Amino acid sequence: MPLHRLLYRSEITLPGSETAVRHQIDAIVAESEARNAAAELTGALLYVRGLIVQVLEGPLPAIEATFERICCDLRHRRVELLELTQAEGRMFGSWSMTHIRVGHDLDALLPTRLIEIGADGASAHATINLMRSLLTAGAARAASQAEGEAAATARASLSRP
Template identity: 50%
Template sequence: MPLYRLLYRSDIALSPEASPLDQQIEAIVASSALANTRDNLSGALIASNGVFIQALEGPLTALETTFERICRDLRHRRVRLIELAAAEERAFPEWRMIRVNNKEDVLQLCSEFGLQGSGRPDALRTSAIIALMRSVLVSNARVATGAGFPLHG
C-alpha cells in the first residue's frame, strides 16, 4: 500500500475559558491517536505561539479524509496545506500521534522554517521540518520513555 505524508499549519482557535490550553491540546492528541489507530495513520503535532503544525502519514484516502475533518474543525483557523507527497517510509512509525513539546526546539523550528507566517516552505525545507520534528521526539523519548501514543503496544 503506498504511503503518503501530509504537513499543515493552522492558527489555534481554542478557548482558554473552557480549560487550560495544554489540557485541550493533550485531549486533541489523545482523540487523534484513537482515530489514527483506526485509519492506520501516524504523526506528530506542534502547538506553539498560537500555531498548530502537524505531520500525518499513512494511506492517501485516510489522509485526505482526516485533513478535510481538520479543515472543518473550529479549533483551527486559516488551515494551510504545506505539503502532501508520497513518502518512502514513515518518519513517525512509533507514534499514532505525539506532541512535540520541547518549547525551545519548537520555537527554533518555527522561526527557522518560517512556520509562524503564511509562507510556504519548499520541498527541501519540509523534509528538514519532518526530520527536525522526529529528532526532537526521539531525543525526548530517550529522556522520558512512554510519552505519546505508540503505534505498537
C-alpha cells in the same frame, strides 16, 4: 497501498490560559490516537503558542479524510497545506499520534521557524526532520531522567538501615 505523508500548519483558537490550551491539545492528541490507529495513520503534532504543525502518514484516502476534518474544524484558522507527497517509509511509525513537547528554551525559537516554513519540498522535509529530532530527543531525555530517578531511589533504599 502506497504510503503518503502530509504536512500542514494552522493557527489554533482555543479558549483559556496557555496551561488550559495545552491540556486541550493533549485531549485532541488522545482522541486522534484512537481514530488514527483505526485508519492506519501515524504522525506527530507540534504546538507552539497558537501555531500547530502536524505530520500525518498513511494511506492517501485516510489522510485526505483526516485533513478535510481538520480543515472543517472551527478551532483551526488559516490551515495551510505545506506538503502532500508519496513516502517511502514512515518517520513516525511508532505513534498513531503524538504531541511533541518542547521546553521553554526552544519555545522562543520555534514560532519564527514555524512561520517561515514554505510550501517547497526542501523546507517541508527539513521541518519533518526537525519534528522527528525533537520527538526522539524528548524521548531520550525522558528515559535518561527516569533512569536517574530510579538510580536515586535505589541509592536511597540501599542507604537505609
